[in-house]
Amino acid sequence: MGYALDDPANPDRWTRGDPAAPPHVQMSLEREDLSTLPEDASPEKPYAWNWLTGEWDLQDPVEDYEPEGEPPE
């Protein structure tokens, strides 16, 4: 799931959202942490991953949402 903030691959200890961070560090720190996605996520309570804070932000409800795709096999 990417680097921890104290990972040796992040030797300069870049923090989330720092526009000066090298791309591999940015991408790692910005990667969604699905393990912390709130259980109440739904069309009425949609979340967006906030890479600045490393948390899921509640968004405005989605209107006319219809699920797409087939369930996993």
Place this chain on the structure above:
Amino acid sequence: MGTEPFVGGYPAPSKTGASGVWSAKSVQLYAGGAAWPMPTVGHWTFIGDADNTSSGGANDLYGEGGIFQTAAQVSAGNNEYYVIGRWTNQAGMTGSGAGIIKGLRINGDEAPSGTIGVSKYYNWSLSNGVSFSGGGPVFVENAGIPAHYIVMAGYTGASYQYYHSRIVKLNDSEVEQASGSLRTSNGGPHGVRNPNLIMWNNELYQIAHGHQYQNGQYKKHILVTKINEVTLASTTPAAHLYHSAWGYTYYQMTGRIIVQPKTDATGNTLNVTYDGYHQTPAGGSGNNVIMVNQWTTGGSISYNHSNDYNIYNNSSSKDLYLTDTETEGDVFWISGYGIADSVVSSTRSFSAIMKRTYQASSLGDNGTWILKLQTGGYNQSTHITSIALDSSNNKLYFHGYADGIGGSTDNSTFIGRIDVTNPTWVLDWCNAYVNTGFSNYPSWGRNKLILTANDTITSYGYTQVTEGGGVNPVVAQLITVPRDGSSKDGSGSNDGQSLSSHDIKDKCLFQLVSASTNVTITDSNSGPGINMSGSQEYSNPTQGTTNFNDTDPSPVLYKTGGV
């Protein structure tokens, strides 16, 4: 003629010095005994504000974007390249800007030279910082115009959906011809990220991540559109690619996107590689896998579902991340990394290089080879970040980084070569390049490791230099070494930095995956697949204004040394 081996004093020759005046015969004598000073085998160039002469503190230049040549530069035959990087701290800049440096010549077995004629940086008014795609190409040329295009992503804040892509069109005199932004059309947050540009079917396309609401979260998908080369607006054909099961908790494209034409820019088939979350056949959930497929374009964009595969890591950790690809027709090479139990102790990142062939109705597996730094006293994580194919000689070059190699306690670049003549690949050599006191990183993805003049290869990345008072500017670095691996066990300096090269081949375990203890890599096309929809998911937003400024210092400094 006496027996004196030299004329003048009596300094003994060494690898690094032979003062005095030497006769030709003596040179021949000592060179034959390998005692004569050897020429520099490996040139190391720092580019940026290496002397900290800029106003307002050191300006940092990160080796991102890549090194490129236009048709005119190739035709000139003088080894001149574009160097694209990312600046921070430039006066008047918020966040970071895209740097364009033109005039540097990468001469291979001689030090880089040339006069920097263009040293600019880009940002734009809506953005508080720009970044480049971490994988795919960000610079393409339409030699028929001629014009070249550079794409970046800009952080624009919540009012503008956080991220837009920004394309700049320049002529060969680096005069801006057009500039334009794209965002997503769905109005959701997070916009466009990781934009790639490609000349595909002789037309300009942008391929990037977008975001769309699915099942309680905004998920990434891949947006593709033809770009109008006059206005830089999105046009048709267009499409978006998404997981068929993205309405469920996992499944999305989260990481890198790398696109390469199957043949050249005139062909209508594109080899596309990306990574993201998928449920692996071995179980588990939400693990990162590498996904490959081919697209064709013409009146519309289509997708071959028959050779669409996932490549996943079934080791102790299930994630496998994409770093780069090389392609030659339907054959392509992929580099990536994952984590598995070390054969020494604990867990460590390993690197994988995979050769695959797109077939009409399946994906051919031509071998997966694993590189681990887990022998000869090493137990280091390793990340291969870019590869370069020399198809005429059946050689595949790679660069990457690891900490604690070559006697350094920091991360250092390694460069190596693999002979891929036969199904059994051979690691010809692998050397570490150390900038004492600082980490140095090779950059990720396309155009970061290229074949250069006089049978050399050049690695693009970044490091730091000491300028006193605790100021250590970040500088882009070029490490140019002979393709025969002879740049090893040497030392030298550049701008006061102590540099050294180290043979670390005996620290490498390079094995077919089936023989690589604790690592399992498997291809699969089972489970939910990928859908492509021919809808336009980009829109052309409020543009803002582009800023195209001289860098400070102007021109940018470059300093060369060697090992």
